[in-house]
Amino acid sequence: MNLTFREAVLTFKRAPLLSVLSVTTIAFSLFVLGLFGLVVINLQDALHGVEERVEVVAYLLPGAPIEATAQALKDVEAFPEVQSATYVSEDDALARARAELVELRDVMQELERNPLPASIEVKLKPGFRDTDHVAAVAERLRGFGFVDDVRYGRDWVQTLDRLRGLAAAVGFVVGAAFAVVAIIIIGTTIRMAVLQRSREIAIMRLVGATDGFIRRPFLLQGAIKGLLGGLVAIGLSFAAYLWINRYLLQSAFFTNEQAAAIVGFGALIGLFGSAMSVGRHLKRV
Amino acid sequence: MIKFTNVFKAFPKGGLALKDVSFHVAKGEFAFLTGHSGAGKSTVMKLIYADERPTSGDVRVSGYDVNQMRPRDVPLLRRKLGIVFQDFRLLEDRTAEENVAFALEVTGARSSTIPARVMRVLTQVGLAAKAQAYPRELSGGEQQRVAIARALVNEPTVLLADEPTGNLDERATRGVFQLLRDINASGTAVVMATHDLDLVRQAPYRVIELQEGALVYDSAVDEARDQAAAP
Numbered sequence: 141m142n143l144t145f146r147e148a149v150l151t152f153k154r155a156p157l158l159s160v161l162s163v164t165t166i167a168f169s170l171f172v173l174g175l176f177g178l179v180v181i182n183l184q185d186a187l188h189g190v191e192e193r194v195e196v197v198a199y200l201l202p203g204a205p206i207e208a209t210a211q212a213l214k215d216v217e218a219f220p221e222v223q224s225a226t227y228v229s230e231d232d233a234l235a236r237a238r239a240e241l242v243e244l245r246d247v248m249q250e251l252e253r254n255p256l257p258a259s260i261e262v263k264l265k266p267g268f269r270d271t272d273h274v275a276a277v278a279e280r281l282r283g284f285g286f287v288d289d290v291r292y293g294r295d296w297v298q299t300l301d302r303l304r305g306l307a308a309a310v311g312f313v314v315g316a317a318f319a320v321v322a323i324i325i326i327g328t329t330i331r332m333a334v335l336q337r338s339r340e341i342a343i344m345r346l347v348g349a350t351d352g353f354i355r356r357p358f359l360l361q362g363a364i365k366g367l368l369g370g371l372v373a374i375g376l377s378f379a380a381y382l383w384i385n386r387y388l389l390q391s392a393f394f395t396n397e398q399a400a401a402i403v404g405f406g407a408l409i410g411l412f413g414s415a416m417s418v419g420r421h422l423k424r425v
Numbered sequence: 426m427i428k429f430t431n432v433f434k435a436f437p438k439g440g441l442a443l444k445d446v447s448f449h450v451a452k453g454e455f456a457f458l459t460g461h462s463g464a465g466k467s468t469v470m471k472l473i474y475a476d477e478r479p480t481s482g483d484v485r486v487s488g489y490d491v492n493q494m495r496p497r498d499v500p501l502l503r504r505k506l507g508i509v510f511q512d513f514r515l516l517e518d519r520t521a522e523e524n525v526a527f528a529l530e531v532t533g534a535r536s537s538t539i540p541a542r543v544m545r546v547l548t549q550v551g552l553a554a555k556a557q558a559y560p561r562e563l564s565g566g567e568q569q570r571v572a573i574a575r576a577l578v579n580e581p582t583v584l585l586a587d588e589p590t591g592n593l594d595e596r597a598t599r600g601v602f603q604l605l606r607d608i609n610a611s612g613t614a615v616v617m618a619t620h621d622l623d624l625v626r627q628a629p630y631r632v633i634e635l636q637e638g639a640l641v642y643d644s645a646v647d648e649a650r651d652q653a654a655a656p
Contacts, residue, residue: 143530343514346474347575348504349531350497 147357148364151333159365162329166369167376169318170406174377174394177402178384180311182391183303194269196262196278196292204258204286212284213260221268221277226261230254257288319409322369326362326413333358334421341422351422358418359411366410370403377402426452426583426614427473432482434468434638442468444639446482448646450616450631452582455609457625458618460635466618469635470587473616474506475499487582504532507576507584507613511591513568515560521547521571522556528575546574550604566597573604577613584608586617590624598624 152159200209209227216225228236233256238245262277278290334341344354374394381393394402427450434443443465450456458466471477472484475491484491487505489498515524525543534542547553550570560568569589576584586605590598602624609615619625625632634642 339514340516343516343527344531345500346503346508346514347528347531348500348502348579350500353531353533 144353144356144360148360151357151361155333155336158329158332162325162365163368163372165325166322166366166406166409167372169322169409170370170373170402171376171380173315173318174373174402175380176311176314177394177398178377178381178391180307181394181398183307185392194264194274194292196264196274196281196290198260198262198278198281198284198287199257199289199291200259201286201288202257208286209258209260212286216260216262216281219277219280221264221273223263223265225263228259228261230256230258233257233259319405322366322406322409323413323416326365326410327417329365330358330362330414330417331421333361334418354422355415355418358414362410362412362414363407364410366406366408366413367403368406369410370406373406374399374402426450426454426487427616428483428485429469429472430483430485432472432479432484434465434472434477435480441638443472443479444637446635446638446640448633448640448643450583450614453609453612453614455606455615455628455630456617457630457632458616458635459620459622459625459632461620463637464635465638466620466635467587468638470508470585470616470618473583473585474508475502500532504579505582507573507579507581509569509572509576509584509586509589511588513560513565513572513592515568515571515575517560520557520559521552521563521574524560524571525575525578528578532579542578543574546578547571549577550574564597565593566600569593569597569601570604573601573608577608581613583614583616586615588618588620590619590621602627 213225213227216222231254234254237256260281262281264273264277268274268277274292278292281287281290341354378393381391384391429449430447432443432446433441436442446465446469458469460466468477472479472491473486475486475489475494478484478492486502489502491502494502516527519527522543525546526539529539529542530536544553544556547556550573552567552570552574555563555567558567560571563571569592573584573586573589584605589605590601593601598621605615605617606628632642632644633640
């Protein structure tokens, strides 16, 4: 291990420019990925706020029996997707309408009869606030005999869903593209390092070094470059985050775990790139 | 120790590098491998250290069957051999001591034992005083001694020397050759490829001669036959 580490570090000394180049490329690849990650994180936060307001409302037929309604409320609360279910009586609905719709207060005062139906308002648990689950819950609510109609912001929920899907998909594509670029660049630098050291490698083989032994310093070197690239990328992302917060809008940064994951991902890219390259080029030396 | 049985080796582009070569080098023996350039000496060497595999026939070295051996066993075979070349093959950016230590490090020797073992072989080849010198600061003969020290440091059972004196002047040649004889005297088998016939005549060692890939003379076999034929 000692020798492996020494050899890996020696490569940085022997080809400093090449090493800086590969670290920089990984750093920029991960930086772009990091920026996108910040957008996704902040978008996710925003969506989360909106999501909490997703609810399904079941309007009841006039004169629905109280006992049956109370039982239904319990049943609905027992649905696995449901966070809470609240019964809103006709009177509650009218009171709420009076409070919320100030402009119509006069009209409401003059009503002889309460035109508003009683309803059950259902809030879903986080993770179930998407089209499929909302629709499934709505369908089950329709199954109750005393339910007249079920309403939920179908289009709204779908749009939200699509936005999130799009964000994840674009993130994945951009991430994959940059990972590939970084792997190719690391692979190229490793290839140059292998060729540069071909004489040394030939001598190592003659004196009985195993292929694994010859490969190890190159793998370590790739992983170190990836790790450094990841650290630089986190630094750049943080600078960008500070700038955005100061001049544009209040936003969130990665958690420590997410930052560590990005750095780890960099190391993994470096390791993978060098593994692909070193295996291929060692055969030719 | 080293046994070739009816070995053929084809060139990749056609033609034969070796034609039906058979010989046996015993433990502790010293054998010259002679012949003109292109006679097949280096091919024989490469087959011994498993850099090439025979097209047909059998090559056995230190208990390994070179035809059948798995790639991952090749390094294990090479650790039992010491190999020396005409062009020394030293690492230019390392001192004599580091070049020798390198051979131990790559085989995973314990680092605490390395300095003592390195100094022992450098002393054996007469270069203890130049341990800190870089190859460019050494004469050809001295560089070859470093290469020999590197070959010896793993305590091989066979030392393969492919034209070890090819790049040396006469005085350095004599010195290196004497060193190889001393190494052999201490029990290590030596196979030395050379086309320096003066050197071959000087010493009472076995001679195996190749011509265009065929074994045309083997003193061990031919002299025995001559003696048997004599009245």
